[in-house]
Amino acid sequence: MKKVMNLIREEMDAIGGQEFHLPALNPIELWEKTGRVEAFGDTMFHIKNRPLVLAPTHEEVIGWIAASHIESYKDLPQIWYQIQTKFRNEPRPRSGVLRGRQFIMKDSYSLDSSWEELDKSYDLHADAYKRIFNRAGLKYFIVGASSGAMGGSGSQEFMVESDSGEDTCAVCEKCGYAANIEVASSNIPKLTRVTDSLQLKEIHTPNVKTIDELKAFLKVDEKLLAKSLVYMQDRSPVLILMVGNDQLNESKIQSVLGANARPVHPDELAELTGADAGSIGPIGLKGFKIIADKRLEGANNLISGMNKNDYHIGNIDLLRDVKLDAYYDLRTVEAGEPCSKCNEPLRVVNAIELGHIFKLGTKYSDALHAMFLDENGEMKPIIMGSYGIGVERIIACNIEQNHDKFGIIWGKAVTPYHVHLVLVNANVDSVIKVAEEIYERLAKHNVEVLFDDRKNVSPGFKFKDADLLGMPLQIIVGEKNIVNGKVEVKDRKTGERQVIEMREVVEYIKKYYEMN
Ligand code: ATP
């Protein structure tokens, strides 16, 4: 953990970051000002006997500090960061350290005087993140992401492909397009408008509810079936039209209708339309806003529910028969669909989110009055960005990507110790003495050593443990070699063994790590 934190610290300092240590206990008042007591809801821990919360992130505190310390454009830009414990009452904590209710985050915040300057701070972070993950030895990819409850404009996530990941991403092997499924789009063809729009007709469809049932019953192409879903936006119903079995994307619909929009309850639906979920459609609805997925733009001769159980309507022409509010990209991309950039089939993979960078804008500075005087003496809100990295996740992903059947294989930059010193014959005084001498000598030269000097453990167990713990180099001190003034060195990754002169040990390790 310390190694990873230091690596992050070096790269954050290198882009001009200033390290803070902010309180984890926050006055709830700050969070009320930005409306995020509600936005976080049950995910934020509240203190029972004080008006305090445990911070899940620190935009509020940073905004508050900026409000009292930043006065003019001359005080900007700033990058403020910390590496600190965060608390989130995750509904489903899992996979060990990948999703905990308490975890360590490097979070940083940029404060700028213009959007152009924000772009610069954002790019500095993107570059620093690449360096951090490269140095940590991780294979990762970057995706365009949804800004979700944070608000703001641009946002990207750093992802590691993994079956245990809880994020889903669409990636193109050919052109490198990659996006979180929350925002991914593809070149799946639109419906084609046919020349003749036929007359609306009523179709009796007894007990037919799902798109698959309807398709089988009518023996028609799924693309002609317009699925209707109903959401509540505050108190108003919204009808959403999708093609056949296309999946409505929860995060896309939220960015269109707002975070509080929700699927309608069955009883509300019956009251609003007189029909059940399988029989809803866009014709004859009153008081509904109607929106549709872009694939349906201008389509005709569609079949949809009739707002009467057991009936559907055929030959719907969206231009002629429906008063549509707007078309949006609302569907979830599926594996194999053509890439929106190069038309190659997309892969859909699970991934672990390692880091996230956001252009926040002025949401928090507005709410907390974090203002500055610009060159013309005008008061303006500070433009903010926010950037996070999960420290435990770096370690977990590192192990996931760098191990074999014997255990962990640490990379040079994040290994807990440089060498694992294995004392083989721990009951022979002469061997103990030599091993201790080596240990002292290495320590003097700033080599970090994990010294296995356990007495009642067999050599076989020690070797297994050394492989399991995975330090890149093992130095094995045994009776056989020390009589010749030698020790054995094992490279954990390649398994290569070498017998070297005892007096060359320090040099050997320094060369391996390129240390001075
Ligand atoms: P997720 O989507 O996985 O819940 P998030 O988008 O809520 O994460 P951010 O608010 O962007 O997370 O936090 C920044 C980083 O902190 C994430 O990229 C991730 O590496 C890490 N992180 C977030 N939540 C957790 C958690 N519960 N346990 C461990 N690390 C976490």
Ligand code: MG
């Ligand atoms: Mg995130």
